Amino acid sequence: MADPTGLQLRSLIKKSGELEISLKRIAIPEPGADEVVVRVEGTPINPSDLGLLTGPADPASFKSTGSGDDVVVTAKVPEAALAGLAARLDESMPVGNEGAGVVIKAGSSAAAQALNGKMVAMIGGAMYAQYRVLKVAECLPLPDGATAADGASCFVNPLTSLGMTETMRREGHKALVHTAAASNLGQMLNRICLKDGIGLVNIVRSAEQAKILRDIGAKHVVDSTAPSFMNDLTAALVETGATIAFDAIGGGKLAGQILNAMEAAINKTASTYSRYGSNVHKQVYIYGGLDVRPTELSRGFGMAWGIGGWLLFPFLQKVGPETGHKLRQRVVAELKTTFASHYTKVVSLQEALQLDNLAAYNKRATGEKFLINPNK
Amino acid sequence: MADPTGLQLRSLIKKSGELEISLKRIAIPEPGADEVVVRVEGTPINPSDLGLLTGPADPASFKSTGSGDDVVVTAKVPEAALAGLAARLDESMPVGNEGAGVVIKAGSSAAAQALNGKMVAMIGGAMYAQYRVLKVAECLPLPDGATAADGASCFVNPLTSLGMTETMRREGHKALVHTAAASNLGQMLNRICLKDGIGLVNIVRSAEQAKILRDIGAKHVVDSTAPSFMNDLTAALVETGATIAFDAIGGGKLAGQILNAMEAAINKTASTYSRYGSNVHKQVYIYGGLDVRPTELSRGFGMAWGIGGWLLFPFLQKVGPETGHKLRQRVVAELKTTFASHYTKVVSLQEALQLDNLAAYNKRATGEKFLINPNK
Numbered sequence: 168m169a170d171p172t173g174l175q176l177r178s179l180i181k182k183s184g185e186l187e188i189s190l191k192r193i194a195i196p197e198p199g200a201d202e203v204v205v206r207v208e209g210t211p212i213n214p215s216d217l218g219l220l221t222g223p224a225d226p227a228s229f230k231s232t233g234s235g236d237d238v239v240v241t242a243k244v245p246e247a248a249l250a251g252l253a254a255r256l257d258e259s260m261p262v263g264n265e266g267a268g269v270v271i272k273a274g275s276s277a278a279a280q281a282l283n284g285k286m287v288a289m290i291g292g293a294m295y296a297q298y299r300v301l302k303v304a305e306c307l308p309l310p311d312g313a314t315a316a317d318g319a320s321c322f323v324n325p326l327t328s329l330g331m332t333e334t335m336r337r338e339g340h341k342a343l344v345h346t347a348a349a350s351n352l353g354q355m356l357n358r359i360c361l362k363d364g365i366g367l368v369n370i371v372r373s374a375e376q377a378k379i380l381r382d383i384g385a386k387h388v389v390d391s392t393a394p395s396f397m398n399d400l401t402a403a404l405v406e407t408g409a410t411i412a413f414d415a416i417g418g419g420k421l422a423g424q425i426l427n428a429m430e431a432a433i434n435k436t437a438s439t440y441s442r443y444g445s446n447v448h449k450q451v452y453i454y455g456g457l458d459v460r461p462t463e464l465s466r467g468f469g470m471a472w473g474i475g476g477w478l479l480f481p482f483l484q485k486v487g488p489e490t491g492h493k494l495r496q497r498v499v500a501e502l503k504t505t506f507a508s509h510y511t512k513v514v515s516l517q518e519a520l521q522l523d524n525l526a527a528y529n530k531r532a533t534g535e536k537f538l539i540n541p542n543k
Numbered sequence: 544m545a546d547p548t549g550l551q552l553r554s555l556i557k558k559s560g561e562l563e564i565s566l567k568r569i570a571i572p573e574p575g576a577d578e579v580v581v582r583v584e585g586t587p588i589n590p591s592d593l594g595l596l597t598g599p600a601d602p603a604s605f606k607s608t609g610s611g612d613d614v615v616v617t618a619k620v621p622e623a624a625l626a627g628l629a630a631r632l633d634e635s636m637p638v639g640n641e642g643a644g645v646v647i648k649a650g651s652s653a654a655a656q657a658l659n660g661k662m663v664a665m666i667g668g669a670m671y672a673q674y675r676v677l678k679v680a681e682c683l684p685l686p687d688g689a690t691a692a693d694g695a696s697c698f699v700n701p702l703t704s705l706g707m708t709e710t711m712r713r714e715g716h717k718a719l720v721h722t723a724a725a726s727n728l729g730q731m732l733n734r735i736c737l738k739d740g741i742g743l744v745n746i747v748r749s750a751e752q753a754k755i756l757r758d759i760g761a762k763h764v765v766d767s768t769a770p771s772f773m774n775d776l777t778a779a780l781v782e783t784g785a786t787i788a789f790d791a792i793g794g795g796k797l798a799g800q801i802l803n804a805m806e807a808a809i810n811k812t813a814s815t816y817s818r819y820g821s822n823v824h825k826q827v828y829i830y831g832g833l834d835v836r837p838t839e840l841s842r843g844f845g846m847a848w849g850i851g852g853w854l855l856f857p858f859l860q861k862v863g864p865e866t867g868h869k870l871r872q873r874v875v876a877e878l879k880t881t882f883a884s885h886y887t888k889v890v891s892l893q894e895a896l897q898l899d900n901l902a903a904y905n906k907r908a909t910g911e912k913f914l915i916n917p918n919k
Contacts, residue, residue, distance in 0.1 A: 253810060456842065463837045
C-alpha cells in the first residue's frame with residue numbers, strides 16, 4: 168500500500184440540530200495477527216444504513232458546500248427528533264453495515280494469510296471507506312469469479328430474508344406476508360419461498376411493482392393501492408394460511424390492515440363466535456420504517472395478536488452461532504441465484520454526497536438501489 | 544324450587560344491524576350428578592361483559608319499548624362493525640362472565656351435595672340470569688360470612704391483576720405500568736403490588752383518579768392529562784425500572800407514549816448510541832378497549848418492542864392448572880382485603896335494561912361499577 172491513508176464517510180449530528188456528512192482522510196492501521204486490510208470495492212446503501220447516514224434529517228433542507236474530497240453536505244434535524252439521538256450527538260460516526268472487496272494486506276496468522284488477495288464479503292460497520300481493517304471472522308471468502316458487486320450485499324438482505332422464514336417456522340406459522348415486497352429483499356424472499364415451498368403473500372404499492380414480482384414467479388401479489396385490496400389480501404391469506412407478516416413500511420394503516428385481514432381469513436372457517444375474536448395468534452413484525460408516520464391500528468382483530476420490532480442482529484443472537492453459520496453457508500452457495508442483488512447505480516464516495524444522488528437513495532424507493540464503490 | 548323457570552338476559556345482533564337486549568323466561572334443567580343449581584344474587588358488569596352485551600352499538604341510538612319483564616332495548620350497530628361479528632349475527636346470546644349466589648339444588652355426587660346451601664362464586668358465562676346450572680368445578684365455595692357481593696367479582700378482576708404480575712415475572716421484567724389505574728382492577732393491582740413489593744406506575748386520566756390511588760397508598764401516580772405527563776412518566780419509569788405495561792385504554796396515543804417514555808428512561812443510562820434504539824425489550828399488553836379509536840404509535844422507541852393483546856383465559860391456559868389453582872386460593876384467602884370490589888349501584892335485571900342505567904355503565908367510567916342482582 169503506497170498510501171497508508173484512505174477516505175472514510177462520516178455522519179455527524181450536532182447538538183444544534185445540524186446534520187453534517189463529509190469525507191475524512193484517515194490512517195490505515197497495520198493489521199493485527201488475525202486481521203486483514205480490505206480495499207472496499209462495493210458497499211450497498213440499505214435502508215438500515217440511511218438510519219445512521221441521514222437519520223431524521225428534513226429531506227428539503229439538504230445543502231452542499233465544497234467539492235471533491237472536501238464536499239460537506241448539511242441538513243436540519245427536527246428538534247423533536249433530537250431527544251432520541253442523545254447518545255450520538257456531536258459524535259462523528261462512520262457508516263455502512265456491509266461490503267465486499269479485495270484483501271490487500273494480511274496479518275501473520277495462517278487464517279489471515281489464507282485470505283491474501285481474495286475477494287471477501289464483510290460485515291461490521293464503517294464500510295463507506297476506501298479501506299477497512301477487520302478480523303478474519305468478520306470476512307466471508309467469496310467463490311472464485313464473484314465480483315465485489317456480487318458479494319457486497321451478502322449479509323443484510325440474504326440473512327434478513329432467511330431470518331424471516333426461520334422466524335415463521337420457529338413461531339409456529341406456516342406461511343408469511345411481506346410488504347414493500349418488490350424490493351431487492353422482497354425478491355430474494357420470493358426466491359427463497361419458491362425454492363422452499365413456503366406460502367408467501369406479497370404486498371406492493373403499485374401495478375409496476377406487482378409485475379416485477381409476477382415476472383419472477385410470485386404466486387400471491389396484492390396491491391395496497393387497489394380498491395379491492397382488503398378482499399384480495401383476505402383471499403390470499405385464506406389460500407396460504409399466513410398468520411405472520413414482516414412489514415418494512417411501519418407507518419400508516421398497513422400493519423393493522425394485515426391483522427384485520429388475517430382475522431377475517433381465520434373467521435371464514437370459524438364455527439362459533441367469541442367476543443374476543445379468534446384464538447389464533449396473528450403477528451406482525453415491523454423491520455423497517457419506509458413510512459415514518461405513526462403506526463395506526465384499527466383493532467378489529469380480536470385479542471390474539473402481536474406487533475413488534477424485528478432486527479437481524481438480535482435474531483442471529485437468539486438462534487445462535489450454529490444456525491447463523493448454516494444460513495451464511497446457504498448464502499454463499501446460492502450467491503448468484505437466490506441471493507443475487509441488483510443495483511440501479513454505482514457511485515464513488517464523492518458521488519454519494521452529490522445532492523441529486525442523495526435525494527434519490529434517501530427516498531428509499533422500491534427498485535432503486537445504490538452501490539458505493541469507494542475505489543471507483 | 545316452586546317455579547322451574549327463571550329470567551335470563553339475552554343480547555342479539557341481527558344481520559340487519561339491530562342490537563336487541565331482552566329478558567327471556569327459560570326452564571331450569573335438573574342438575575346432573577356433578578352439577579348444582581345456583582340462585583344468582585350478584586353478577587358484575589365488567590368491561591369484558593359489555594363487549595358482548597352492547598358490543599359496538601352506537602350509544603346515541605339506544606331505545607326502549609315494553610316494560611317489566613317484557614322490556615326490550617334496541618340500538619344500531621354501525622355497518623362497518625358487522626363483518627367482525629359474523630359468527631354471532633342472528634344468534635340470541637346469554638351474557639355475564641362471573642357471579643355469586645346460593646346453591647339451591649345439588650346433583651347426586653358427594654361433591655355436589657357438599658355445596659348444598661353454600662354461597663359460591665362462579666365463572667362460565669350466562670350469569671345475568673336468576674338461576675344458573677353449572678358443574679361443581681366451575682364453583683368456588685366462599686368462606687362463611689361472605690356475601691354474594693363479596694364473591695361476585697372473584698374471578699375476572701382478581702385473576703387478571705394477579706395475571707399481570709405473574710406475566711411481568713415470567714417475561715423477565717421487574718416492575719410494571721398500568722393504565723386506567725383507578726379502576727376496581729387498578730386498585731386491586733395496587734394492593735397486590737404493595738403487598739408483594741412490586742414497583743407499579745399508575746397512569747390515570749384526572750386529578751380525582753390520582754387522589755383515589757394516593758389515598759390507598761400508591762407510590763407512583765401519573766396523570767396523562769397533565770402537561771408534564773411525559774416527564775412525570777419517564778421519571779417514574781426511571782425510579783421503578785418498569786419495562787412492561789398493561790393498558791386498558793387501547794385506542795389513541797397512550798400505548799405509544801408509554802413505549803417512548805420507557806425508551807427515554809432506558810436511554811438516560813445508555814452509554815453508546817445505537818441507531819436501532821436500546822436493546823432492552825419494552826412491552827405493552829392491551830387488555831381492554833376503553834378508547835375504541837385506533838391505536839396510534841409514534842415509533843421513537845427503537846426496535847426492541849412489542850405490543851399485543853392480553854386476555855385472562857389464554858393466560859390461564861398457558862400457565863396451567865396448578866398455577867391457576869394457586870392464584871384462586873390466594874383470591875379466596877384475601878377476598879375481603881386485597882381482592883375486595885366496590886359497587887356504585889346494585890340493579891335488578893329489569894333495572895339493568897333501563898336506559899339511564901345502561902348509559903351509565905356503558906360509559907365504562909373509572910370508579911363506576913354496577914352489580915346486577917337478578918333476584919333483587
